[in-house]
Amino acid sequence: MGNLATTMHEHYDIEISESQEQLLLADLDAILKVNKTMNLTRIDTYESALILHIEDSLAGLPFINDAPQGRYADIGTGGGFPGVPVAIMTNRDTLLVDSVQKKVKALMGVVDGLGLNANIEGYPGRVEDLAKDMPGKFAVVTARAVSSLASLLELVSPLLKKHGRFVCYKGQPTEEEIKAGLDIQNLVGMKLVEKKEYQLSDGSRRTILVFEKVSNPKIKLPRRIGLAQKEPLKPRR
């Protein structure tokens, strides 16, 4: 990959200012440094992290910008991807959610060090608990490499306000995974509105699926902790 701002402009039609680019690169540097002592991400070379973390995180921006105004959550954020790059680019009030407390603590150390704590907070806990603490409070939610599509739709729906968007970053999901998600979208009050397939600078193929919260779930959510991922919903007959 060449220069980040040029790549994002030429391949994605996304404009990055100089100060945003500095912050994005400083975030990547800091995360890779922390990663030497703690397992935040398995991608540990700068060149591949620039593509797989920063370029990929930013690829979802047009869909995030299309969402209604309001709070943003990145669930299963790990090392803060796509959450921190999205927060840098959008200035939305951002919540970085992960069930592993020490990851959130380390990540918030990086966020504080970059002076980004005015609009980014951490939530060390499970998505199911966040759904009880802040139901319907988010205008947009992202997730990358967290769970199957059906599990994610169930976890995300109770977080979103009406017309809020879920921007789901995937590699190359199988037809079965997509079908299992589409089969239960109605049950959880979500609807697929866009699907984009794209290729990163290193040739890897990626997919973004965008869902809108169109109604209240037809069942009580969240279910018991862990069930969304252990026993994904099946369509009602």
Ligand SMILES: C[S@@+](CC[C@H](N)C(=O)[O-])C[C@H]1O[C@@H](n2cnc3c(N)ncnc32)[C@H](O)[C@@H]1O
């Ligand atoms: C493979 S990592 C992905 C990290 C990051 N999104 C990325 O793409 O680099 C998945 C993360 O999701 C978190 N996670 C999985 N299920 C979760 C849940 N129910 N609530 C909160 N975090 C969860 C895990 O702790 C882990 O840090």
